[in-house]
Amino acid sequence: QVQLVESGGGLVQAGGSLRLSCAASGGTFSNYIMAWFRQAPGKEREFVAGIMRSGGTTSVADSVKGRFTIFRDNAKNTVYLQMINLAPEDTAVYYCAADRGWFQIRRQRVEYDYWGQGTQVTVSS
Numbered sequence: 001q002v003q004l005v006e007s008g009g010g011l012v013q014a015g016g017s018l019r020l021s022c023a024a025s026g027g028t029f030s031n032y033i034m035a036w037f038r039q040a041p042g043k044e045r046e047f048v049a050g051i052m053r054s055g056g057t058t059s060v061a062d063s064v065k066g067r068f069t070i071f072r073d074n075a076k077n078t079v080y081l082q083m084i085n086l087a088p089e090d091t092a093v094y095y096c097a098a099d100r101g102w103f104q105i106r107r108q109r110v111e112y113d114y115w116g117q118g119t120q121v122t123v124s125s
Helices: none
Strands: 004-009 010-013 018-025 032-038 046-051 058-060 068-073 080-082 092-099 118-124
Touching: 004 118, 018 032, 018 092, 032 058, 032 068, 032 080, 046 068, 058 068, 080 118
Parallel strands: 010 118
Antiparallel strands: 004 018, 018 080, 032 046, 032 092, 046 058, 068 080, 092 118
16 A cells, blocks of 8 residues: 655745655555646646656656656656746645556546545636
């Protein structure tokens, strides 16, 4: 059983930056493919970015490509989401998720086994 705790959300002006962190405990962190999802009010939860176990391969949604970067530190059991040039449409609750799968970064929320409680990101115009 893996516990995930996100942090780093907050209120930022358009064009600003934030770094989200997700600390994992209760399992072997490097055994999991990790991802960030987000959910805006009235919308479905959507994939933002994912990273393979070693950190060597990442996948990023087209809507954030070039602005968001996912990376992980397996020694610290933490995955990060660096966000730059934020826009009001990035406003959402951001969730960290862990997948016990092996072969690819999956983009469907149903594929993920563990979830954090979420952290709010609000971007003002």
